[in-house]
Amino acid sequence: MLTTKTVILKMDCPDTDLLDRTVQAYTEGMNYVSAVVYKLGKPRGSAALQKIVYPTLREQIGLKSQMSCNVVRQVTGTYQTLQKQIKAKKTTWQQITYTPSTMTFSFGRDFTLDRDEIGLTTLEGRRKYHFFRYSHMEQYLDGSWKFGASKLVKHQDGTYYFHLCCERETKTREVMESSTFMGVDVGQTFLAVASTTDKKCRFFCGGKAKDLRNIYSNMRKRLQSKGTRSAKRMLNHLSGRERRLMTDMNHRVSKEIVEFAVQNNVDVIGLEDLSGIRDRTETSKKQRYTHHSWAFFELQSFIEYKAGEKGISTVHVDPAYTSQTCPRCNHISKNNRHRKSFVCECCGHSLHADLIGARNIESRARTYRYTLEVQGCSQPPTRELSTR
Ligand SMILES: [Zn+2]
Incomplete structure (x- = not known):
């Protein structure tokens, strides 16, 4: 890269x-x-x-x-x-x-x-x-x-x-030869959640900027309801400021995420492929964040870029049902989720609900290798996948 x-x-x-x-x-x-x-x-x-x-x-x-x-x-x-x-x-x-x-x-x-x-x-x-x-x-x-x-x-x-x-x-590590993966789920309750193959996880809240986001969105609503010319001008000014604040936050959070990956010897970071996000109606929260969809893509691209600098590859995985799938048995159901907790109605596996997305993205990034292999895109893995 x-x-x-x-x-x-x-x-x-x-x-x-x-x-x-x-x-x-x-x-x-x-x-x-x-x-x-x-x-x-x-x-x-x-x-x-x-x-x-x-x-x-x-x-x-x-x-x-x-x-x-x-x-x-x-x-x-x-x-x-x-x-x-x-x-x-x-x-x-x-x-x-x-x-x-x-x-x-x-x-x-x-x-x-x-x-x-x-x-x-x-x-x-x-x-x-x-x-x-x-x-x-x-x-x-x-x-x-x-x-x-x-x-x-x-x-x-x-x-x-x-x-x-x-x-x-910068030479990035080959996906086929990698053993430690990390899934990054963006834009749920937390700005981002990361989970590695070794089951190490971290929540990234984005600090003050998250509150700012709400403050700005309320202020925007007030201004929009006014509809006068000065209110409109104020609104434009606001978007610029808000944009810069969120870009700052994305820079900070992406840096922390990549640092976390480096500390845990991660070879590959899995991110959701959100190019089709507008067609999906899976989770309302994610939809709400996509009101700021540029910020969403920006965060992902910052992660990709900063990971590349450290020699870490990134792959994009299918984002469908990442929050409703059981990471243990792959059973998909809305009933798996109960507010703050996730309990699989099929196998009984339970976990903090905010972690599910990141876990599933990690597991999809890991299986991505086999997809490559089946398609004949790459050489077979030289190292066995660790199942610590
Ligand atoms: Zn299950």
Whole structure:
């Protein structure tokens, strides 16, 4: 899995005049190339376009060679995206205009990094700029990460920042060769519940943010019933704030979940495949949470991403009846649940009701291996499954 991270470096450059002019010229180049593509009537490949625009970019606009290449690549990219949107009937053929606020650099070609200095190719050749190297950045700058195409960005305060794109290939463990699984159930009474093959479990409540969610949803109801213009404006503002709060919470909780997985030597995390959630009417609580369904998907994707960084794989399992299935005998019934407890009407197995989902997801993730095997997708397991 390719892990990417953007590290924002604050640059210490008292005189921004040269950078301003460089970004300005770069943008001028982008707009020139954009006009050429527009007149051609359809996007061209980078190489073909390069031949047409290169002389003007170099001689008239004064861009350095590498900058010209970046300009062409970036404009080609935008028009390819436009073309896709046209095919999807979302927009029409139009000329794209760029505003001078950012500029792309390629590592090793027109930017270098050395201790606390960034070397940038400007209109007047290579210049070195000091940046503030904080301790939290060390892990990305110690040589274990590669640098990709990065952006020089002028923030609203007039200061330049370098958005350094770091990439690293993380090897995740093969599902077929794994022995310890963990199921994560999202959005029941608790924000998330995790249970491992070794029957270790933990509840994640999301702390204060869960109450906030209720406070906001009440406030929203009050505002909606008012329906005035100022109330509507307030509502939009609220969504933005609420969104940020929930994203913060998702970041925190996903981090805790992955830490818990690491502590318990988990190889694979099972998550519910919620892509069909809107068609399902299994549990009302889950439905209520899906009012915030983006938050739901966000939490899952954060878990996937953070697990990948630690070499832990993730699989998505069928979410049907995870809260009504007996994890011991697989008997499915609504009557298995009695408020806070789960008692299987078939085999008598009993458990805390909030744990059932996570247990079943763990067990489905474990059997996922055999599904792969039957489909001939992978090699047979090399290690026997532990049944501790
Ligand atoms: Zn049972």
